[in-house]
Amino acid sequence: MLKLFWALFLFSTVAFAEEEFDSVAWSEALTYKQAEWSADDFGKKASRSDRELLNRYKPRVYLAPGQIPPVDFYRYYLPKTVVRNGKENDSVVMHAPDRTQLKSIERRLDLYLDYQGPDSPCGQECRDYKTVAYGRVYQESMVLPGSERPVPVAVLKYSFVFLYSGLPSKTGWLRELGAGLIGDRERWHELDIHGAIHVVLGPKKKPVALLLAQHNHFRSWVFGQDIPLPKDSRAQVCFASRSNEPYLCPHGDVPEYHNTTGDPAKIEWLLLGRNRPVASGQDGVWGPLGGATELAYDVEFPMTRDPLYVSWMPLGARGKILWWDSWEKTGPPGIDMNTWPELQKYSDIAQFWYVRDGSVEDAELMGRHLKSFFNVEIAPVLKNNGKRFAAALRAAGHLP
Numbered sequence: 001m002l003k004l005f006w007a008l009f010l011f012s013t014v015a016f017a018e019e020e021f022d023s024v025a026w027s028e029a030l031t032y033k034q035a036e037w038s039a040d041d042f043g044k045k046a047s048r049s050d051r052e053l054l055n056r057y058k059p060r061v062y063l064a065p066g067q068i069p070p071v072d073f074y075r076y077y078l079p080k081t082v083v084r085n086g087k088e089n090d091s092v093v094m095h096a097p098d099r100t101q102l103k104s105i106e107r108r109l110d111l112y113l114d115y116q117g118p119d120s121p122c123g124q125e126c127r128d129y130k131t132v133a134y135g136r137v138y139q140e141s142m143v144l145p146g147s148e149r150p151v152p153v154a155v156l157k158y159s160f161v162f163l164y165s166g167l168p169s170k171t172g173w174l175r176e177l178g179a180g181l182i183g184d185r186e187r188w189h190e191l192d193i194h195g196a197i198h199v200v201l202g203p204k205k206k207p208v209a210l211l212l213a214q215h216n217h218f219r220s221w222v223f224g225q226d227i228p229l230p231k232d233s234r235a236q237v238c239f240a241s242r243s244n245e246p247y248l249c250p251h252g253d254v255p256e257y258h259n260t261t262g263d264p265a266k267i268e269w270l271l272l273g274r275n276r277p278v279a280s281g282q283d284g285v286w287g288p289l290g291g292a293t294e295l296a297y298d299v300e301f302p303m304t305r306d307p308l309y310v311s312w313m314p315l316g317a318r319g320k321i322l323w324w325d326s327w328e329k330t331g332p333p334g335i336d337m338n339t340w341p342e343l344q345k346y347s348d349i350a351q352f353w354y355v356r357d358g359s360v361e362d363a364e365l366m367g368r369h370l371k372s373f374f375n376v377e378i379a380p381v382l383k384n385n386g387k388r389f390a391a392a393l394r395a396a397g398h399l400p
Helices: 003-010 023-030 048-056 073-080 099-105 173-182 267-272 346-352 360-369 378-395
Strands: 060-063 081-085 091-095 111-115 130-142 151-159 162-165 189-192 197-201 207-214 217-222 236-239 246-248 256-261 280-285 296-300 319-321 324-326 370-372
Touching: 048 130, 048 151, 048 296, 073 081, 073 099, 073 111, 111 189, 130 346, 151 346, 197 346, 207 246, 207 346, 207 378, 217 346, 217 378, 256 267, 267 360, 346 378, 360 370, 360 378
Parallel strands: 060 236, 130 296
Antiparallel strands: 081 091, 081 111, 130 151, 151 197, 162 189, 197 207, 207 217, 236 246, 256 280, 319 324
């Protein structure tokens, strides 16, 4: 959940839905308090058992035909950036910062990274290109509606770093034309790091659910009930063309198109295809039979307070529409800053976003309680969708 949040993060005096937005409070809630911050505190290292789990269950990931693969943030992207000061005419204040230097400036909102390298890390021939995903394990107590005891789960999160993000494959001819006049539809904003893949492990350390972060919302499925678990226990995920958002892979040889919008409150469009908002589109997703190619990658394990995770400053360039700075074309903050502060646990997010395409019931419920980005009633949605999520887990044999 990035784009509008980041708009308000950059412009903290902006009111949305007639509410004042406190950028510092929001940032601290999703990372940690300013009083706890220091330039030499990178947090905790991943344990050996966490590394083993992340490697054991790493998803099989596919890219659409012609899609540029993700890169290594620290070995490829960061050395090809400069640091600019947005309050001093975008002047360059540092070249090719390293991890330690980035940590020292990660909460400077006047600064931002600007990538200076090529559009592709591998030119036109990327079939044999190998990259990295950034892995982290969250040990959580999953509280399910109607259950007497919390369920211990481990959430394996995999994040990929794309050089840039484009608009959805289909946006409608008017928006496509307008976007083409004011920017590059393939490279709408620099850096794309929030389309994460989460594999939820149950008490027996086996996959029980899949959670995908898509644009400004999530979707979840229960293995053995909604989707099958592959024999190798590695979920198959396909990244959408242009937008780099993760989806379930199509089974056929033609692409599937999924409704999408930057505003999760437009739930009727997402689930039912009704009341299409102006800022919307459809993500095109290709499966292996349709020409998608599997991505070769290793998993790396940054420390918990690594700047790639917790940076407040934009890690990509500040973009403009015509002559004005645009939040929509500005690079993202760190990976951890991706949801509402009231809904941080991934086991809660998986329950909240356990929704069904084509379900009028789900669309009506979500529509009543998702009135805008910052006018969301978490509890009733979590309770209702959580009941179905718990029932699906039990039906699949994942819970006693």
